[in-house]
Amino acid sequence: MTAVRAPLDRAADWELLRGAVKGVAKKYSQDQCAAKATAGGRAVVLTVADGHGSAAHFRSDQGARWAVEEFTACAEVFAHEAVRLGADAANWPELRAEARLLPRAVGHRWQQRALVHDASSPAHGAGPARRAAARARRDQEGPAGTWDLAAYGSTLLGAVLTPHMLLCWQLGDGDIVLVDDDGVPRTPLSTGPDMGDETDSLCEPEPWRKTRTHWQPLTGGPPPAVLLSTDGLSKSFADHQGFLDFATGVCERAVGQGVAAVQGQLEDWLARAAKYSGDDTTLVAAFATATATATATATATAGAERGAPGTASDDAPGTAPEGTTTA
Numbered sequence: 001m002t003a004v005r006a007p008l009d010r011a012a013d014w015e016l017l018r019g020a021v022k023g024v025a026k027k028y029s030q031d032q033c034a035a036k037a038t039a040g041g042r043a044v045v046l047t048v049a050d051g052h053g054s055a056a057h058f059r060s061d062q063g064a065r066w067a068v069e070e071f072t073a074c075a076e077v078f079a080h081e082a083v084r085l086g087a088d089a090a091n092w093p094e095l096r097a098e099a100r101l102l103p104r105a106v107g108h109r110w111q112q113r114a115l116v117h118d119a120s121s122p123a124h125g126a127g128p129a130r131r132a133a134a135r136a137r138r139d140q141e142g143p144a145g146t147w148d149l150a151a152y153g154s155t156l157l158g159a160v161l162t163p164h165m166l167l168c169w170q171l172g173d174g175d176i177v178l179v180d181d182d183g184v185p186r187t188p189l190s191t192g193p194d195m196g197d198e199t200d201s202l203c204e205p206e207p208w209r210k211t212r213t214h215w216q217p218l219t220g221g222p223p224p225a226v227l228l229s230t231d232g233l234s235k236s237f238a239d240h241q242g243f244l245d246f247a248t249g250v251c252e253r254a255v256g257q258g259v260a261a262v263q264g265q266l267e268d269w270l271a272r273a274a275k276y277s278g279d280d281t282t283l284v285a286a287f288a289t290a291t292a293t294a295t296a297t298a299t300a301t302a303g304a305e306r307g308a309p310g311t312a313s314d315d316a317p318g319t320a321p322e323g324t325t326t327a
Helices: 060-085 089-120 128-144 240-257 259-277 290-306
Strands: 003-005 014-021 031-038 043-050 156-161 165-171 175-179 212-217 225-229 281-288 312-315
Touching (some): 014 031, 014 043, 014 240, 014 259, 031 060, 031 281, 043 060, 043 225, 043 281, 060 089, 060 156, 060 165, 089 165, 156 175, 175 240, 225 240, 240 281, 259 281
Antiparallel strands (some): 003 014, 031 043, 043 156, 156 165, 165 212, 175 225, 212 312
């Protein structure tokens, strides 16, 4: 078992954690992740992806890497806009509309990379003539064609956090946990216990239609801690409450010991978890500094005067639980 030791990334408004551990007896990890400060340190982008890893998805490590790269590229553009416009609640409907479009942009970019790779090196083998025909078809049809991209299948979770708002996106399994200033955890995009090994994937047609979205203006109190993890972490616990207790414990130690100290221990915690799940285990997180907390307090005051909207979670069409809205 090996671990990825990532340096602490400290931004002006946020402190970040990032860690990943390869599963027991696995040749290489199918997980990818990123935790990056952007917009001059006023925003962060978090993302994790989990390649499916089975025989049918034998290139999913590449699919997960592309998922993280393409989400990060798109989310950074959005984060700059959210920082530029987010202080004024009048701009929030526009930003929310942009957030709903982001999964489509990521999906198209991911599909294009998979198509280019598969046309040059077909997943199921082909001679020069068939490769040339595949490239010609790709150039003609693009993502609109009917393609078999199962070899590259991957989940994708992402978040953008600014002093004024939090946006989360989720396709497939894994966990996004928000822990408030009182240490109370919640999972706004959870759909309940996993049913077997099937999961939504970027390799499916129009995966953006199955991407769930959470929008949360930060209009009261400090921004929550945001933790994203692949399902290898939650599967290592006997029950969901145990996983939530772990997430809360990470936050408590970040407050009590400092984020740098937690970063130093993170890979050991993940390695211990991976022994139980046997799966690749990845976690990224963001914690607000005093600067972000002060900005959120000012936003709360301004939002109260304007009548700011509340939290909403957007699910894929036809799957919205009670109390949520659909895109």
